[in-house]
Amino acid sequence: MYRYLEAELAKINVPENRIRREVFGSPKDITLFPDYPKEKAGNVYRLTVRRGVHEDIIPAKANEPIAVAIERAGILFPTDCRSGACGFCRSRVISGEVYVSPENDGRRKEDKEVGYYHLCATYPLSDVTVKIAIV
Ligand code: FES
Known part of the structure; x- marks a missing residue:
């Protein structure tokens, strides 16, 4: 439904920043998106997490959000909607290749x-380094 409505709203020139969506969390299976590189789906990458002077290196699965890998490692990290909408988890990707859920x-x-x-809506496609906020 969202894809249909977005196309219709574009036809009548409704700006993107005027469109609101209900949030449903991250997709159940990110690999089902047509542009997701399926050959990467089972991979586990090295995720370097920088926060202030601290740096942790943890595993991150290609098919789950980077935020989940950070939380699994026990690193405090601000999140709220977990749907890509609120920006609480906004962080800088310093290096590496990532995939962003097109619907989030x-x-x-x-x-x-x-x-x-x-x-919360970003997936690693290689070894990645991120800089997150200090909580
Ligand atoms: S927790 Fe809201 S955008 Fe990530």
Whole structure:
């Protein structure tokens, strides 16, 4: 339904920042999105998490959000909606390749341009380094 409505709203020039969506959490299976690189689905990557002067290196599965990997490692990390909408988990990706859920990409245009991601909707496709907020 969202895909249909987004196309219809675009036809009548409703700006993206005027459209609100209900949030449902991260997709049950991110690998089902047509543009997800399925050959990466079973991989586990090395995730470097920087916060202030601390740095942890933890495993991160390609098919789950980076925020989940961080929480599993016991690292305190701000989240709220877990759907890519609120920006509480907004963090910088320093290096590495990532995939963003097309239905949960609530980032501002400026954030996309300078490398900020909502880690609850971002998946690693290689070894990745992120810088998160200190809680
Ligand atoms: S927790 Fe809301 S955007 Fe990630």
